Amino acid sequence: MKTIEEKRAISIIIVGLILVVVVGFCSLFLGRYSISPGEVIEILINKILGISQKSMATNVVWNIRLPRLLMNIIVGAGLACSGAAFQGIFQNRLVSPDILGVSNGAGFGACLAMLLGKGIPLGITGMAFLGGMISVFLTYTISKMKKDNSTLSLVLSGIVVASFFSALISLVKLVADTDSVLPSITYWLMGSFASATFKKVLFAGVPVVIGVLILLLMRWKVNVLSMGDDEAYTLGINPAKNRLIIIIAATFITAACVTVTGIIGWIGMVMPNICREYVSADNKILLPASCVLGALFMIVVDLIARGISAAEIPIGILTAIVGAPIFVLICFKKEGGLQ
Amino acid sequence: MKLEVNNAYFKYVEANPILEDINFVLEDGQFLCVLGQNGIGKTTFLKCLTGILKWESGHVKFNGKKIDGISDLKEVAYVPQAHAVTFPYTALDMVCMGRTKHMSFFAMPSKIDRKIARDCLEQLGIAHLENRKCSQMSGGQLQMVYIARALASNPELLILDEPEAHLDFKNQALIIKRLKLLVKERKISCIMNTHNPENALRISDYILLFGFGGEYIFGKTNETLTEKNINRFFDVDTKIVDLKKMGIDTKTFVMMPDDK
Numbered sequence: 001m002k003t004i005e006e007k008r009a010i011s012i013i014i015v016g017l018i019l020v021v022v023v024g025f026c027s028l029f030l031g032r033y034s035i036s037p038g039e040v041i042e043i044l045i046n047k048i049l050g051i052s053q054k055s056m057a058t059n060v061v062w063n064i065r066l067p068r069l070l071m072n073i074i075v076g077a078g079l080a081c082s083g084a085a086f087q088g089i090f091q092n093r094l095v096s097p098d099i100l101g102v103s104n105g106a107g108f109g110a111c112l113a114m115l116l117g118k119g120i121p122l123g124i125t126g127m128a129f130l131g132g133m134i135s136v137f138l139t140y141t142i143s144k145m146k147k148d149n150s151t152l153s154l155v156l157s158g159i160v161v162a163s164f165f166s167a168l169i170s171l172v173k174l175v176a177d178t179d180s181v182l183p184s185i186t187y188w189l190m191g192s193f194a195s196a197t198f199k200k201v202l203f204a205g206v207p208v209v210i211g212v213l214i215l216l217l218m219r220w221k222v223n224v225l226s227m228g229d230d231e232a233y234t235l236g237i238n239p240a241k242n243r244l245i246i247i248i249a250a251t252f253i254t255a256a257c258v259t260v261t262g263i264i265g266w267i268g269m270v271m272p273n274i275c276r277e278y279v280s281a282d283n284k285i286l287l288p289a290s291c292v293l294g295a296l297f298m299i300v301v302d303l304i305a306r307g308i309s310a311a312e313i314p315i316g317i318l319t320a321i322v323g324a325p326i327f328v329l330i331c332f333k334k335e336g337g338l339q
Numbered sequence: 340m341k342l343e344v345n346n347a348y349f350k351y352v353e354a355n356p357i358l359e360d361i362n363f364v365l366e367d368g369q370f371l372c373v374l375g376q377n378g379i380g381k382t383t384f385l386k387c388l389t390g391i392l393k394w395e396s397g398h399v400k401f402n403g404k405k406i407d408g409i410s411d412l413k414e415v416a417y418v419p420q421a422h423a424v425t426f427p428y429t430a431l432d433m434v435c436m437g438r439t440k441h442m443s444f445f446a447m448p449s450k451i452d453r454k455i456a457r458d459c460l461e462q463l464g465i466a467h468l469e470n471r472k473c474s475q476m477s478g479g480q481l482q483m484v485y486i487a488r489a490l491a492s493n494p495e496l497l498i499l500d501e502p503e504a505h506l507d508f509k510n511q512a513l514i515i516k517r518l519k520l521l522v523k524e525r526k527i528s529c530i531m532n533t534h535n536p537e538n539a540l541r542i543s544d545y546i547l548l549f550g551f552g553g554e555y556i557f558g559k560t561n562e563t564l565t566e567k568n569i570n571r572f573f574d575v576d577t578k579i580v581d582l583k584k585m586g587i588d589t590k591t592f593v594m595m596p597d598d599k
Contacts, residue, residue, distance in 0.1 A: 217445040218445070219447075220439070220446065220448070223428070223436060227424075230419075231417070233390070233410050234389050234410065235417075235436055235439045235488075236413075238410065276426065281426045281427045281429075281432070281472070282428060284432075
């Protein structure tokens with residue numbers, strides 16, 4: 001027997017999924033280069049059937065807008081899902097997916113790659129991914145130096161590592177060539193979907209899909225871990241082990257997202273809170289809901305980012321401009337909001 | 340159910356032993372209350388018993404088998420002191436968490452788990468709170484939810500950390516009444532920390548009384564919870580008043596004024 005609340009939550013998720021498809025389809029024909037919806041369908045069908053076509057419209061839809069849409073979905077769902085899981089295991093609603101320093105680590109990796117130029121073996125994406133993983137590894141190792149293995153020491157060492165890498169980013173910016181390298185570093189750090197390709201979709205897609213699947217499988221454990229370590233232990237799970245699995249999965253997701261799009265803030269923190277308020281606090285429902293609504297939010301915001309002016313607005317700026325007021329409206333409206 | 344604690348020791352720092360050579364046995368349907376001043380080690384004792392903290396030496400046996408902790412023991416459940424929840428879970432979500440020990444690694448609560456959770460809410464008289472968010476409950480209601488959560492794992496032994504602390508008279512009495520009923524109906528044994536000797540007197544069969552420096556006594560409630568012991572272990576002057584003369588079958592503790 002399902003309660004009314006659960007039925008409501010499930011219908012919100014289903015409506016969200018339908019909206020992802022509808023808005024996603026719209027994003028294929030909306031834009032500076034105008035294409036009719038009929039044309040888009042034709043292009044997609046022809047591509048799937050393997051009929052070759054060499055029009056400008058085909059190129060725009062298939063090589064530019066479709067990978068961009070897929071990236072929106074992957075990154076939106078990934079960041080929102082890992083944000084929800086992190087908020088659960090750290091028992092705090094203000095936690096974002098990069099609490100353990102992954103964004104700044106990845107940012108530093110990317111900046112370093114841009115500074116050093118073409119000679120870097122892994123390229124910008126590779127270096128960014130590596131930087132993200134190393135920073136979280138550092139955070140985890142430092143937190144282990146304290147014996148009690150608490151979430152607080154993890155968060156504290158995350159802050160330390162994040163600000164350390166943030167300083168390193170500033171250092172790279174300081175020595176970077178102000179005409180060529182510095183602008184590209186600055187733009188990278190603001191985040192963008194403009195350079196989306198199928199190669200990048202694959203690069204981010206594999207870790208994000210695997211990571212999200214693991215988080216979804218572990219979502220009941222997130223509930224139990226959110227009661228604190230001692231209670232989680234008495235309820236029958238090993239807090240340290242389960243938390244580590246969730247941290248690894250969420251880190252893979254976030255590192256992969258940051259790597260292909262640059263730093264996109266807010267979505268990973270705001271979407272879970274919106275879902276918690278309007279869908280369900282139970283992570284069994286919250287995690288899937290965050291995935292769907294995170295993807296939807298990202299598609300819409302990216303549509304605005306590339307549609308609002310001739311020059312594209314970096315997505316990181318828009319998620320904050322759109323996200324911050326929404327967050328305030330939602331979280332401070334109901335019953336005094338954040339407790 | 341048989342719980343044995345044998346030669347158990349614990350201390351945080353070398354100079355200050357908290358628990359020294361604890362020995363006792365608890366059997367089916369028996370109720371043990373743990374008493375002592377603040378900071379004496381009652382909570383530490385429960386933490387060691389549940390395995391959150393590890394004994395320095397000595398061991399705990401459950402049904403004749405040595406155990407490290409209760410994490411993988413379906414027969415024992417722990418009830419924390421009601422504390423605010425970070426996330427607005429519903430009562431049903433919370434109680435379902437009590438089923439975790441019965442679920443496989445990646446599993447979600449099944450229909451059966453949810454049925455059991457609802458039954459537990461029902462048994463504690465809070466079925467109407469099923470869909471209420473824990474963040475919108477009173478302390479008494481929340482404490483009942485925590486008890487229901489422990490009950491959901493279908494335990495033989497409940498370990499409770501001051502479940503009636505911070506509650507008003509009525510809710511204290513309600514918690515005690517429900518626990519009494521559980522012991523009677525389900526033959527569950529209980530170990531409960533409490534600051535209220537009257538509640539202990541009302542509900543328990545055995546008393547574990549902690550003093551400073553690792554000193555303790557264990558014994559039957561009517562033999563152990565005496566004026567002499569209370570005065571000694573709590574360092575206060577109290578009298579036990581029997582209300583039988585008034586036709587009430589209960590005893591109560593009265594603190595003597597300091598300036599007598």
